[in-house]
Amino acid sequence: MADRRDSKNRKLNKGEYQRSDGRYAYRYTDADGIERWVYSWRLTDADRPPAGKEYTEPLREMEIRIARALDDGIRIYEARKTTLNECFETYLSTKVKIKDITRVSYRKFWDYYIRETIGRRFISDLRYSDLVKFFGGLINGGLKQSSVERIFGLVRPTLDLAVRDNLLKSNPAVGVMDALKTKEGASGPKRALTQAQQEAFLGFLERCPRHRKLYRLMIFLLGTGCRIGEARGLTWNDCDFEHGMIFIEHQLQYYKAPGEKKHREHITTVKSRSSQRVIPMFTAVKDALLEERDEQEVLGIKSVTIDGLTGFIFVKSNGSVMEVSDVFVSIDNAVKEYNRIEDGRAERECREPNRIPHFSAHNLRHTFCTRLYENEPNMKVVQEIMGHSNITTTMNIYADVEKATKVRSFQKLDGKIV
Numbered sequence: 001m002a003d004r005r006d007s008k009n010r011k012l013n014k015g016e017y018q019r020s021d022g023r024y025a026y027r028y029t030d031a032d033g034i035e036r037w038v039y040s041w042r043l044t045d046a047d048r049p050p051a052g053k054e055y056t057e058p059l060r061e062m063e064i065r066i067a068r069a070l071d072d073g074i075r076i077y078e079a080r081k082t083t084l085n086e087c088f089e090t091y092l093s094t095k096v097k098i099k100d101i102t103r104v105s106y107r108k109f110w111d112y113y114i115r116e117t118i119g120r121r122f123i124s125d126l127r128y129s130d131l132v133k134f135f136g137g138l139i140n141g142g143l144k145q146s147s148v149e150r151i152f153g154l155v156r157p158t159l160d161l162a163v164r165d166n167l168l169k170s171n172p173a174v175g176v177m178d179a180l181k182t183k184e185g186a187s188g189p190k191r192a193l194t195q196a197q198q199e200a201f202l203g204f205l206e207r208c209p210r211h212r213k214l215y216r217l218m219i220f221l222l223g224t225g226c227r228i229g230e231a232r233g234l235t236w237n238d239c240d241f242e243h244g245m246i247f248i249e250h251q252l253q254y255y256k257a258p259g260e261k262k263h264r265e266h267i268t269t270v271k272s273r274s275s276q277r278v279i280p281m282f283t284a285v286k287d288a289l290l291e292e293r294d295e296q297e298v299l300g301i302k303s304v305t306i307d308g309l310t311g312f313i314f315v316k317s318n319g320s321v322m323e324v325s326d327v328f329v330s331i332d333n334a335v336k337e338y339n340r341i342e343d344g345r346a347e348r349e350c351r352e353p354n355r356i357p358h359f360s361a362h363n364l365r366h367t368f369c370t371r372l373y374e375n376e377p378n379m380k381v382v383q384e385i386m387g388h389s390n391i392t393t394t395m396n397i398y399a400d401v402e403k404a405t406k407v408r409s410f411q412k413l414d415g416k417i418v
Contacts, residue, residue, distance in 0.1 A: 006043060016043075016059065022050060024059040028066055031166070036077045038062050072169050079124035079167040084158065085115055087123055087167075091158040099268055101255045106154060113138070113151050123162050128172045131155070136180055145181075152177050191363060192370040193356070198222065201356050204338045214330045216288040217314055217322075221361060223285035225368035225386055228361040229253055230275075232321055233267060235303075235311040239289060244281040248387065252306070252321060265321060267307040275387035289313065327361055335359070 004012045007022065017025045024043050030036050040059040041049035049055050069076035088110055092103065110119070118126070118134050138148050156173040163171050193201070202222075205215035221231060224246060233252035240247070251270050256263040270276050281289075292313060295301075302319045303312045314322045339355050346353035369386055 010043065013060075013063075015063075018043075026059055026063055026066075028063075028070070030077050031070060031073055031075055034077075038066070038080075069169065073166055074169050075166050076124065079162070080122055082123055082162075082167060083119065084121055084123055084126065084155070085119040087162050088114070088119070088154070088158045090165075091161045094161065100257045101253045101266065101268060103258070104255050109151055110154055114155065118155075123159065123168060126159075126172050128174075128176065131173050131176045132179055135176055139180060148180075149177060191357070191359070192367040193359065193363065195371070196354060197356050198367060198371075200342075200354055201335070201338060204341075205334060211330075211334055213292075214334060216292050217327065218364065219284050219288040220314075221364040222368055222371075223282045223288075224279050225365050225372070226279075227251065227271070227275075227365060228324055228327060229268075230270065231361075232312070232314060232324070233309075234313050235309055236293065236313060237311060239281070239313075241281075241286060241290070244286060246279045246281055246285075248275065248277050248279060250309075252312075254324070265306050267309055270387070272387070274384075277384060277387045279385060324361075331361070332358065 004017075006012055006018045006024070012018065015027045017027070019025060022041070024040050026038050028036055028038075038059070040056040040062060041047075041053045042056060042058045044060055045058045047058065066076055069079075092106060095103070095106075098106075118130065121130075135148055135152060138151070139145065152173070156171065156176075159168065159171045159173050162168045202215065202218060205211040205218060208215075217231070220226070221228075224231075226234075226248065229251035230248050233250050234246070234248075238247045238249065239245075248270060250267050253266050253268050254263060255266065257266060296315070299317065301315060301317060303310050303315050304319050304321065306312075306321070312321045316322055316326070335356050335358060339353070342353045342355060365386075372385060
């Protein structure tokens, strides 16, 4: 049989063809025994496509990739037709045990950052360098490292699933964040307030009648280490004042659940099984809660009912639960006021001001954990009170505090040993 040749008199290999319009084609049988075709306007890398035609990958480079994929049992045809967005939908469908709010959060991040960017790419075309450039662009664009890592935390397992489904041989996302982390950019533990900052700020709030409600909330957060959702969802029935115990069994989250038309407050389970816990009540916490209850009784404040629960502790004057944004704004305004007053006082007294850095409600949880470890070295006690499902999380706090403890210890020993 005579050799088959293309329009440039080049010999065509087995499975290669040139169509009447000049486009090259390659026929192969995939891992499922189905006949497939791929096409290109170029046979080799040296070829140029006809005028007005797409500059596609050379056919023979496609053949090499196909042969390697078939040897590895990879479903390359499906991979070339499957976008990252489609893979994400498959990945999300496998997460049958996640909470509604978690599912909503996943979709929100994906839709905002991924869907119209790399989400539209076919997974067979995604390269490690593409992902480094994409996530590096998010960081350079000013997005916080923690947010970038959260987005990456959706992309990597999505591509992991593609590997498990034999659509990819390896995950191109592996090592991407390690390549982008720097000492300045790497995410670290939440910053805790120092003992001096904590005492100064609480003293300021306690002396200001307009900040009294925030003071009580701060005492609660600093005295329990609760997450803000747990604090917002706390009811009077969750507090045993006789025995001095607080029962953390649920939390309050604001989101639009699947099938609902609007965002609203939802009672949900706590973050994990270990987050369901009992916290002993410090005297200061008990006093703050009782003061809050007395004030609500005097003012006749009646709590709203959410998903069958009522009697929420941290409510506004109309009985609605204090929103997360309310807490953040109240803290921010109080910090600014404190710093303004402290700056003026320090200037008059010719000293450096003891300023309070900007912080969030979660910084207070980290502060509580830091104070707890400083006074209770038993890691299991700290882990159970904090509701950490993984001891590693607790140990990260331990390492942070231990470093500061070592520095103070060596400062005291300076000059006494050598």
